[in-house]
Amino acid sequence: MGRLAAGDEAALGELYRRTGAKLFGVCLRILNDREEAEDVLQDVYLTAWRRADSFDAGRASPITWLATIARNRSIDRLRQIGRRGGDRPMEEAAEVAETGPSAFDRLAEVDEGRRLGDCLRTLDERTRESIAAAFFGGMTYEQLAAGLSVPLGTIKSRIRRGLIRLKECLSQ
CATH class of the missing domain: 1.10.10.10 (Winged helix-like DNA-binding domain superfamily/Winged helix DNA-binding domain)
Structure with missing residues (x-):
């Protein structure tokens, strides 16, 4: 996270490689829409890039911090979708097979x-x-x-x- 806060682009790539599948799973389970989950995931990494300096290792691990951002962003997006009239009940969320x-x-x-x-x-x-x-x-x-x-x-x-x-x- 320190490298990310210093603007190291390679650190962002490594962070994505290590956490992308898990965070995508978080987004997808909440949103039940692959495209929406991909958009939210991109927003999660942009937020991490911009706010890496606010990460506090004493409060949470990097994956916990990122998963919290992913969860909150996904819930926000779900609320936006609801306001647009897209009714997607959580009960109908399909299991997603992960290949990685x-x-x-x-x-x-x-x-x-x-x-x-x-x-x-x-x-x-x-x-x-x-x-x-x-x-x-x-x-x-x-x-x-x-x-x-x-x-x-x-x-x-x-x-x-x-x-x-x-x-x-x-x-x-």
Whole structure:
């Protein structure tokens, strides 16, 4: 982020290579429109380029900062689309197959991703797989419960306990 704040164009390219697929996924899941998601993604990187000097590593990681910008910009765009009369219900959003590495694989490329991977491996297999499916695979708790043939409350409790353990592990 420091290189980006200094105006290093190569840093912007590297940032895009490392985060583009994940951020595009965030935009696409919210907007459910490929062209709109591409436009918003471009805006996210323009914002990062212009505001890299305002990034505070003490408050968030670069991917968290970028994902927040992507989410907020996507929601803003969704509101604009609604005002234009384009009715796109979120319930009809299609699953999008990604041809590149998964979000988890991309996260593993950075230090935080490695730390997260290490902490995930400390969880039991059922909890780890449930968290991965929900947060990296985009599945809802209801979809997980149905797919695993377990009560919804069980999935919610399993993931909640797992997230608490992850938080403890990551804070060490």
